[in-house]
Every structure is written in C-alpha cells, then in structure tokens.
Amino acid sequence: MGDFEGKVLLVTGSATGLGAAIAKGAAARGAKAVVLNCTKSLAEAEATAAEIRALGAEAVIAPGDVSDDAACRTIAAAAAPFGRVDALVNNAGITKHVPNHADMDGLTGADFQRLYGVNVVGPFQMTRAARSLLEQAARPSVLMVSSIAGVTGIGSSVAYAATKGALNTMTLSLARALAPKIRVNALCPGFIDTRWFTDAFGEQTTARIRANVQAQTPLKEASTAEDIADAGLFLISDAARHVTGETLLVDAGMHLGYAPLAAR
Numbered sequence: 001m002g003d004f005e006g007k008v009l010l011v012t013g014s015a016t017g018l019g020a021a022i023a024k025g026a027a028a029r030g031a032k033a034v035v036l037n038c039t040k041s042l043a044e045a046e047a048t049a050a051e052i053r054a055l056g057a058e059a060v061i062a063p064g065d066v067s068d069d070a071a072c073r074t075i076a077a078a079a080a081p082f083g084r085v086d087a088l089v090n091n092a093g094i095t096k097h098v099p100n101h102a103d104m105d106g107l108t109g110a111d112f113q114r115l116y117g118v119n120v121v122g123p124f125q126m127t128r129a130a131r132s133l134l135e136q137a138a139r140p141s142v143l144m145v146s147s148i149a150g151v152t153g154i155g156s157s158v159a160y161a162a163t164k165g166a167l168n169t170m171t172l173s174l175a176r177a178l179a180p181k182i183r184v185n186a187l188c189p190g191f192i193d194t195r196w197f198t199d200a201f202g203e204q205t206t207a208r209i210r211a212n213v214q215a216q217t218p219l220k221e222a223s224t225a226e227d228i229a230d231a232g233l234f235l236i237s238d239a240a241r242h243v244t245g246e247t248l249l250v251d252a253g254m255h256l257g258y259a260p261l262a263a264r
Contacts, residue, residue, distance in 0.1 A: 003237045005030035008082045008137075012066055012075070012126060013092030015041035017194040018145060020048045021229035022089055027057035029233070035060045035079045037092065066092045066122030067114075069129075076129035084136035087236035090123035091145040097200050098157040112159045119163035120170065127174060127184075134182050141183040141236045141244075144171050148190045148251050152258040156200075164188075168247055175245030183244040185235045189228045190217070190251025218253030 004026045013019045015038040023034045034052050036059060038045040049059035062078035064071030079085050094115060098106035127142055134140035149155030150164025168186050175184040191213045197206040213222045221227070231250040234240055249255050 002030040003239065004233075006032045007086040008033045008035075008079060008084055009087045009089065009236075010035040010037070010076065010079050010085050010126075010130060011089040011091055012037040012122070013145075014038065014089075015045035015048055017196065018189065018192060018225045018228055018232070019089065019091035020044075021225035022091065022232050023048065023059075024051055024055065025226070025229045025233050026087075026236075027052040027055040027059075031057045033058035033060065033079075033082050035062050035075070035085075037062050037064060037066070037075050039063065039065050039092075065118070066090075066126055067117035069125045072122070072125040072129040075126065076133060079130070079133055083133075085130050085133040085140065086137040087141050087143065088127060088130045088134060089143045089145065089232065089236065090126055091143075092118060092122055093145065093163075094118045095156040095160040098159075101158050104158075107157060107159050111157075112162070115159045115163045116166070119160070120166045123167060124170060124174075127178075131178070131182070139183075139238055139241055140181065141185070141240070142174065142178070143232055143236050144168075144184070144186040145232070146171070146186040146188045146247070148188050148249055148255050151188060151247065151249070152255055154258065171247065172245050179244060183240070185240070185243060185245070186247045187228070187232045187235060188247055188249045188251070189223065190249075190254035191222055192228055193222045193224050213252075213254070216254070216257065217251070218256055221252040223250070223252055 014036045052059040062075040147164040149161040150168045155161045171186040210222045
C-alpha cells in the first residue's frame with residue numbers, strides 16, 4: 001500500500017506502543033518522514049527510528065513533554081525542514097492507576113492537573129504549534145488518541161476518563177475551528193496489550209487482565225497496538241478525506257457492555 005507516499009507525520013508519544021505502531025505503519029505505506037516524540041524513552045525511540053529508516057522513511061527524534069508549550073513548539077520545529085506536516089498524531093498520554101473509581105482519596109488535585117496537562121492541554125498546544133506546517137499540506141489532518149474511557153467513564157482512573165472526555169469534546173471544537181483546511185478526529189481504543197499495563201501491574205496481573213478482556217469483549221480479542229494503528233492510519237489517510245469531527249471506537253466491541261452511546 002502506498003497511501004502515505006511522500007507524506008510527513010509528527011507523532012507524539014511514539015517511542016513504543018500505539019504511537020510507534022502508527023509511525024511504522026505509515027513508513028511501511030510510503031511516508032517520506034516521521035518526527036517521533038518521546039519524553040524519557042530515548043533508547044526505545046532510537047530503536048523505533050531505526051525500524052522506520054529500514055522501511056525507507058526518514059526519522060527524526062524530538063524529545064519533549066507536551067504539557068510544556070515551549071517544548072511543543074520545539075517538537076513542531078523538528079518537522080519544519082520538511083516544509084509541512086501532513087498528519088499530526090497526538091498520542092502522548094499518561095494516567096494514574098486508581099481502578100476502583102469509588103476510591104476518591106486515591107487521586108489528588110495535582111494528579112488531575114498533571115493528567116490534564118499531558119492528555120488535554122498537550123494535544124491543544126501541539127496542534128497550535130504545528131498548525132502553520134499542517135496548513136502547508138494538501139490534505140492535512142490531526143488525530144487525537146483518546147479512549148473508550150472518555151465515552152463510557154471506565155478506565156484506569158476517574159481522572160483519566162475525565163481527560164479523555166475532554167479530549168473528545170476538544171476534537172469537535174477543533175474540527176469546526178480548523179475547517180475547511182485541517183481535519184480533526186479522535187481514535188478511542190479500549191484495552192491495548194502493551195507495556196502500559198505490565199509497567200503498572202507486572203506480567204502476572206496483566207495476564208489476568210488480558211484473559212478477562214478476551215472473555216468479555218464481543219470479538220474475544222485483546223487488541224495489539226498494530227490492531228488499533230490500522231484504524232488510526234485510516235483516519236489520517238486520504239481515504240478519510242471527508243471525515244472530520246468523528247470519534248471512532250476501536251475496542252473489539254468492549255463498549256457494547258456499557259450504556260448506549262447515542263450521545264457520543
């Protein structure tokens with residue numbers, strides 16, 4: 001497939017996981033260059049960059065915390081030598097694991113502020129920083145990596161779900177504000193089988209979570225990063241050129257076990 005032939009992407013939080021899968025998927029489909037953003041995982045970002053180069057695309061690493069506006073401008077500037085950004089993928093995100101949502105003492109105001117800083121303010125700042133480069137592209141788009149937590153109120157913590165709900169409404173706001181030039185959509189994964197869980201809970205607990213997901217989702221699947229990346233690549237490709245302001249749930253049907261989502 002050559003649907004990304006010659007395109008330039010900027011992907012935040014792309015050292016590993018879903019961000020890396022989207023970056024490598026675009027490179028495999030002909031992308032010219034990918035700017036990879038990371039915070040602490042520089043060695044892993046270098047490994048992902050090497051894979052992208054092996055696929056025939058240029059790769060540039062731009063470290064920085066997206067909650068810092070100055071860092072966002074520096075990250076966007078790393079794409080400036082390419083003259084444009086065809087797709088910005090706002091994938092960087094964090095959480096604090098308090099899975100028992102009734103444990104209201106498990107979260108502090110500072111926890112909320114930190115999660116909002118990365119998960120909501122960060123995507124806004126990155127979109128603003130990259131806007132002029134996006135406007136230089138023929139059919140530019142922005143992809144917000146959200147979560148089914150943002151439409152169902154489930155997930156790793158109340159604070160995390162709240163940030164993703166905010167990101168979904170910001171997607172609608174920016175889809176209106178940046179039209180007709182720039183499309184803006186949100187991708188809402190469910191469980192993704194990555195180090196997000198193993199880093200927090202260890203292999204044994206993650207194996208139980210994985211088994212529960214497989215048992216409870218209608219498609220009986222525990223999604224991989226690559227499973228989700230394909231949907232994200234669709235939304236930033238020209239195949240989705242008439243899609244903007246959309247929130248796409250990609251969760252093996254997990255959301256079907258919750259309240260109807262007619263208002264999403």
